[in-house]
Amino acid sequence: MAGPKYLTGDKAGIEEFLAKFDLFLFDCDGVLWSGDNIYPGTAETIEMLRAKGKQLVFVTNNSTKSRADYKKKFDGLGIPAKVEEVFGSAYSAAIYISRILKLQAPKNKVFVLGESGIEEELKSENISYIGGTDPTLRRDMEQKDFLSIADGSALDPDVGCVLIGLDFHINYLKMSLAYNYLRKGAVFLATNTDSTLPMAHGFFPGAGGVGAGVVKAHGKDPLALGKPSQAMMDAIEGKFHFDRSRTCMVGDRLNTDIQFGIEGKLGGTLMVLTGVSTKEEILAEGAPVVPSVYLDKLSDLLG
Numbered sequence: 080m081a082g083p084k085y086l087t088g089d090k091a092g093i094e095e096f097l098a099k100f101d102l103f104l105f106d107c108d109g110v111l112w113s114g115d116n117i118y119p120g121t122a123e124t125i126e127m128l129r130a131k132g133k134q135l136v137f138v139t140n141n142s143t144k145s146r147a148d149y150k151k152k153f154d155g156l157g158i159p160a161k162v163e164e165v166f167g168s169a170y171s172a173a174i175y176i177s178r179i180l181k182l183q184a185p186k187n188k189v190f191v192l193g194e195s196g197i198e199e200e201l202k203s204e205n206i207s208y209i210g211g212t213d214p215t216l217r218r219d220m221e222q223k224d225f226l227s228i229a230d231g232s233a234l235d236p237d238v239g240c241v242l243i244g245l246d247f248h249i250n251y252l253k254m255s256l257a258y259n260y261l262r263k264g265a266v267f268l269a270t271n272t273d274s275t276l277p278m279a280h281g282f283f284p285g286a287g288g289v290g291a292g293v294v295k296a297h298g299k300d301p302l303a304l305g306k307p308s309q310a311m312m313d314a315i316e317g318k319f320h321f322d323r324s325r326t327c328m329v330g331d332r333l334n335t336d337i338q339f340g341i342e343g344k345l346g347g348t349l350m351v352l353t354g355v356s357t358k359e360e361i362l363a364e365g366a367p368v369v370p371s372v373y374l375d376k377l378s379d380l381l382g
């Protein structure tokens with residue numbers, strides 16, 4: 080099988096590739112920016128694709144922000160985007176809970192291990208939640224916590240689901256609460272399980288890294304609703320009604336973005352080398368996940 084095509088500097092190859100697609104699903108972290116650091120040429124590349132009449136959807140696994148938060152981030156970084164074009168893993172999890180899981184009262188509350196992005200999206204689907212950014216949980220574990228969690232008096236009886244995502248305020252108390260809700264039979268979901276997070280041109284523990292302690296204690300993996308989950312692809316297709324053969328997934332990570340596009344039977348996948356996955360990984364003999372094409376950076380599409 081021919082390896083992925085390298086398109087940096089190949090003007091004709093880029094034109095030919097772009098002409099095959101009407102819709103681009105864009106990953107964010109590691110493709111458009113690294114945290115709050117936008118990659119040079121990102122806004123111009125987005126404008127170029129729009130000028131060619133391409134449709135864009137921003138599909139991020141980063142659950143720390145809601146769609147509205149991302150709209151603010153796009154505006155702040157000067158990237159032309161509409162809030163309707165954002166589809167994050169927090170939103171994917173919220174619609175999974177409201178439209179598929181359908182928690183029944185009284186056990187219809189979600190215990191959140193994550194940031195405000197998850198809370199906002201649960202609210203947008205009228206799902207009640209506890210935990211998350213609750214300031215009373217941002218403290219050290221005390222003896223009384225061991226006692227009240229063990230005897231159940233600290234646990235809300237209406238919690239029917241535990242949802243974990245990237246949490247920059249993880250601690251033993253929140254992990255213990257999440258684990259004990261799972262022991263009581265709560266459904267275990269995750270927005271995503273990425274092991275690492277590209278940020279500030281460096282790498283940090285990702286949602287999967289943060290949630291690993293609860294997963295280990297519980298002994299079972301959560302159902303993840305972010306990339307590469309095809310539940311997310313189906314939800315995006317349900318909202319945007321696109322022709323998969325004329326759709327391309329653009330990403331920086333093989334086991335989320337590129338796998339998402341391949342399993343989704345999209346017309347193509349494009350990997351950039353500004354984020355998590357490396358050239359060596361895609362060119363390795365027998366590489367399990369290989370994109371159709373790759374570029375050093377997104378703005379190479381400008382030719």
Ligand SMILES: O=C(O)[C@H](O)[C@H](O)COP(=O)(O)O
Binds near residue numbers: 139274
């Ligand atoms: O740990 C995480 O949550 C991920 O590293 C981060 O969310 C990736 O975001 P994406 O590249 O999908 O925009």
Ligand SMILES: [Mg+2]
Binds near residue numbers: 109330332354
């Ligand atoms: Mg990424």
